Amino acid sequence: MRHVLKAAALAIVSLSVPAWADGCTGQNLFDTMPADKKARIDAAVRDVPFRDGLLFRASKGELQITLVGTYHFGDDRHAPMVKRLQPVIADAAALYVEAGPREEARLTEALQSDPSLMVDADGPTLPERLSPDEWQQLSDAMSDRGSPAVITSRLRPWYVSMMLGISPCMLDAMEKSGGKTGGLDHLLVHQAQQQQTPIHALEPWDTIFDLYSDLTPAQEVDMIRTALPSAAHADDYAVTLTDAYFSGNVWEIWEFGRFDAYENSGLPKSEVDEQMALAQDRLMDNRNRKWIGVLTEGADKAHRDGKGIVAAFGALHLPGKAGVLNLLQEQGYSVQRLDG
Template identity: 30%
Template sequence: MHSQPVLSRIRTTCAQLPNLVFAVAAFLPFALLILLALGLLWGTGSARAETANTCNGTSLVKQLAASNPQKLAEARAAAAAAPNGRGLLWKIEKPGVAPSWLFGTMHVTDPRVTALPSAAQAAFDTAGTVVIETIDILDPVKAQAALLTKPELTMFTDGTTLNELLSADETKIIEAELARRGIPLALVSRMKPWMIAGLVALPACELARKADGVEFLDIKIANAASDQGKQLLGLESIGEQMAAMADLPMEFHIQGLVETIKLADLMPDIMATMVDLYLQGEISQIMPVILAAGPADMEQDASGYAAFEERIVTMRNHVMAERAAPILDAGNAFIAIGALHLPGKQGLVALLEDAGYTVSAVR
């Protein structure tokens, strides 16, 4: 009896794909890799009580502080070791060039996130050029048409089905979670695993806001730039972002799907954690805190994060730094990208410093 509503939701999701794929690539750690892949689909059988305006998650930081303060201290120590792990807004300077700005975003619709901090708003207001990861998301019809020329990025096109790639235990886990949401596995069995994971990953409140057409932060920034007549540029194409996902081994995608489903009931708390730490500018704390508070086997499972980090974060950091250079050399730019791209020895802040720019956090 769920077939027609499910098909309708899948069609809706596919129509929104260019906007939603953008959200995969820039903020979340591997255990949450799929969280923002396809943010409109959710099952009618969901038992969660969230609505479009209410998220019921509790920050894992608060939970750890009460239940295991030592683990929280260890997570914070690990985060402190990451270069440039604190702060959302960075000033970029070079002699003889007007300063520019680098701002870390989170690709969600939470109104606390979509309201720019005052310093970031001031930087945006003065900038003549605004840059986001990809401007393809602003023309969904065109972007969807481009993606349809490469269906192998999102679907099995060689006759393979997901069932053939799963163990009996994995099939049972995935089938049960999809059934809870009124989605027969057979209906989506030709989708790539990361696409299916997007059906179950986000908390209901975030899904509902997306379904209602609420803009996530990057879209809001881009539309404001267009409305104000600023030059709007992108650092990547949506095809490049999709290809980055497709480049990861199939075993990795299967692991990501299974882990995402195992974490389904924890997702509201994970989202609350990410939002709270993001708003505090504590970007490098996000993954250590989630690992510390997650299931006992989560840290072992997270060994695959290195592959994700290399292809989805690090390699793209280098591409974005290279493409940002001529924009920064022109000066007066506001570059807004997923906050996960900022920290670390190969994060954008460090790469721009290596390229000769002076980059300083704006507190």
């Protein structure tokens, strides 16, 4: 159970980008993708605001926010971004992240002290809610991720769907490192600590538990069904999406998942779109809107001291009409890409 609790904390902290880690092997699925499917993904991405890029500056008069889209797991390719941001963080009034060290510690403590946060001891089990074939697929996939069937049967669906997106070898690497992901967020937090730059969280530590609290039973099960196809080839899936991240093709990550679910989830296209819209709304858009006030107030406070702020969060929060960059633009900020 201790391993499952560690995995729970890892999955929750790493909401916004599918997982990968150094030492895992797989194939980039774009390399073998039929041209017509790639064309459909390209078309879906084409008109999304700020669809590409990882590093931006938002300015409003003398107010300045440096924004970096992060990937939450270890990779040697983080090094250039860390080096580039070292002097920026040193000069900043504060670094803003989804969850700082205090929030992560509080989350882990809560999961360890209250298993009901991720385990449903009273309701119907997952084998009762899924078809026999679906349960077998799920049981096998979660076993690969360190969760025996007897535990998986009682896990809450929102947590299961997150775990299915994490490669088993990533979890192994995390276990060997003592629970540290080595992701860009943590690397930048370490830089801030070394430079004695204050670190602020963009949201409360328990935000995740409210994201799915009002889902219907049918929506909960469909979350699992949508996530199951990628679990069978998690290494390939993760390599594909991680390569897209380091190429700056951020929204391509999201649309790849949509088209994969169209083909492999067994759900009608309309239900896949409903699940994707639900996930985007809960995991990204609603949180983005709440972060804007935190960021703009932080920038205003920093300006009084003649400084700016740095904000580092999952890359999928950057693009889109309800993405952080577009929302800042609507607040009168001008946005400039720095890594293009």
